[in-house]
Amino acid sequence: MVAAAAVLALPGTAEAYIGPGAGFAFAGSLAVLVGAFALALGTILLWPFTWLVRTIRVGNPYKNALTRRVIVIGLDGMDPGITLRFMREGRLPNLKKLAETGVFRPLSTSNPSMSPVAWSTFSTGVDPSRHGIYDFITRDPCTYAPMLSSTDIKNAERVLNIGKYVIPLEKPKIKLLQKSQAFWKTLGDKHIPSIIQRVPITFPPVPFRGILLSGMCVPDLRGSQGTFSYFSTANRDGQAAFTGGEQTVLRRKGNVIRSRIVGPDNGMVKGGGRMTLAFTLTVRGDGAHLAFDGGESFDLPLGAYTPWVHLSFRAGPGVNVAGIARFYLQSVDPEVSLYMTPIHIDPEAPAMPISHPAVYSVYLAKRFGAFATLGLAEDTWALNERVIDEAAFFEQAMAFCDEREKMFFDAVEHTREGLVTTVFDTTDRVQHMFYRYLDPTHPANRDKESTAFADAIQRVYTHMDGIVGKTLAEVGPEATVIVMSDHGFTNFRRGVNLNTWLYEQGYLCLKEGHTLSGEWFEHLDWSRTRAFSLGLTGMFINRKGREASGIVAEGDEYRTLVKELCCKLEALVDPESGDRAVRKARAAFECFDGPYRLDAPDILVGYEGGFRNSWACATGSVTTTVFEDNTKSWSGDHCVDPDIVPGVFFCNRPINVEDPHIADIPFSILSLFGHAPPRHMQGRMLFESAGGGPVRGVVDASRLPQSGSAPGARIEPEPTP
């Protein structure tokens, strides 16, 4: 267009025109030239002004800094016990070096000890009663229906109706429910740049003076937290849906199969339902070929993932919604089976905001290719439901890890001063899914292969150690490097259904004629229910004035009930083993004093190692038994007593305290940059001076918390020889 305008303005030169081909190149190139020069010139011209503004507003932002560069490598779920064991086995040379130069200690985590909560504490430097995140989900007190704790997504309210079309006149309202303020916002206000990648509970991104790519809780294109698709000519178990996924039964005509991918809801058409993408799958020898109607086609090799495939769903004339997915052809004979990952938001054309500035995800995608954007990217449910096997899951997890690694080093390269924080989820997901390999007696090993991936967790730890080594080599000793995790890990052998227990104990009542409930409290009689459990560690009291049908009065009645339940929970014993299931049940009113304390579950159930809320309990169901074996591949967990699952804290600087807490890290980073943390932050300064404090070296194994008596409750480090 620029070129066309130039020609129109200068008709005399038009005689040199030699065809549209040259025109396309000319137009594109001229736009680049003009754009590049304008950008460069604008940047250069503006730089003195921005420098001046910064100097007037904050002076030299590094004036009192102990360091000018901080790199935080977040290894979600890295466990201090396992780390120490692998370190002693010589598998983590870089972490060992880091610990010997600086420090390695267990890192006390939040209560509850789960990623959305702990990383929110990391982001804000405050406890859950101040940031308001207590679990992945909570209940709507008006309806008791489950709702995401982190994000509220509402469709656009102002719309234009034209025939069958509904044209939104505003963007959908997407709101981050996390309260308080991220510490990188404070840094940005002080003109210290940050690149924050994939820290949980950062969707939608809150604008600040820095760069951010959202992490855990970014939905897939369908708006769920990850819905995989399984296409098969075999009707497996006669199911139409799995937990976390959907099955489509294929009909084969010779070598050709016609089907469709189900995409997001079409909000632009009244009653439009879900958008779909029709495809033809042709079996060819050992593999297959997939062709979208009127679009892209690609080969599907047997037993291997495709690269990211761009999926475009047509919402209306000229309106497409873009997503990406990877395909994994599992078999072609006798049955054709094809797995497709959840449809991730396309980072090159994001349907929802996943980065700040919005072009950051575009930049990363252009630079390194499409990448996983879904919050819980590694498809744990597909393995849990045995739709894919361990090999396919592990390959997927490591592929996503490689994507993250490239982004991380790009951020390091671009941040000569300031903060880089990147969270790698692989450690968490692989431990969740492969913990059973560390415990030969794990119930999840029944009917499953249990040796081939015995080294999976070690391989991931070693891989992460490599990233740490590369980082240390790249940034040099001047930068402060922190390697941390939000929590550790423990075994998950037995599921506990607290709703069933409450029902048996008479605290939870079902409607007449029911002895079991469906999901999400179906058949519950709220007029007689005093307590219920939802999510992974929380028990709620049906409080008058808070819950819509609350019956427990505030004051003594409430406090007495909570105390009574805490006592009974701590006495709860697994009849099969005689082991105590709950290590500590804590009353929220004793733990929290922040402004959002009333949103907290009233009791935080701190399980012993080996136990966790059962799958049915987490979704608000009353089942036949309180205790049951956990036979799913998801065999390790951390939703237990936070005292037994601390995270790890490594730093190349010694510190002041023996017992660092996750809230200390944001506090200390602000202090390292020479800025006083805001008063609402609750942490401590870990670093006394540029030289560091007296606490240094590797933690002694005896200082690691023990986790109860359940067999295989925790994989302890080998004793020191």
Next chain:
Amino acid sequence: MALFNHLTTALFDAILAPLGHGRPWFDLVLWPVLGGITALLVIKAVSNQAGITRAKGRIQVHLLEVVLFRDDLRTVFPATAKALAYNLLYLAYNIVPMLVMIVPMTTILVQLVSHYAYAPLRVGDSVTMVVELDDAVGGVAAADVTLDLPDGVVLEAPPVRTAEGMVAWRLSAQTAGDHLLRVHAGASVEDKVLSVGGPARKVSVLRTKGWEAFLYPSEAVPASGSPIASISILNRRDAPLGPFPAGEAGILAWFFGASLLAGFLLKDRFGVTI
């Protein structure tokens, strides 16, 4: 050149102006769109599409790098340089399709200009006709060049002859029609059409032996042994084209813009990266 002009002119005379020269919009819309589509097909067939995609991607990466890290001049300068370097690579990838398209696209454009750029002179208009002699042939002086006028065209002033071999006549068209002006240069005779009045039609303004014959193909190229290099009408009158820009430059610019627009709008449908 003569044969090429003859064939292409015959072809385009047959297919252009199906609604008549008075309704140029049809051709002025159709041919740029066809030109854009042809360009897309040629680019798809002969260009390195993967290379173009890569180069464009890298350009975008480095421009975004400038946007994202604008506070860091140590990033801005190298990123700008890289964007410009990839821009050169992008241009290089377009050389082959450009070369393939030069002849067909210019041919279409030239024929559109021939048919629609000029209007016949009005009755009573004065016009200057210039004959240029061919130095390479020689043997004829400017003084030896004469002009036979048909009925309806009169001489307004005696011819002006220059030592460089140019002769100019100032003429006046008295009646409408396509008048044939006959130029004698020694033993050689060449004709030139002078279009006056009447409906909109194809108007020739230059008959030449030089490379410009490719751009003005309406009349036959003078014989190679002819001492006349070119016969041109200086007082050209642009044909009104309604909403479209008029004249040679107008049609060129319109074709350029419209074909580009068509190409950009249709590139995804044709699966082409440009």
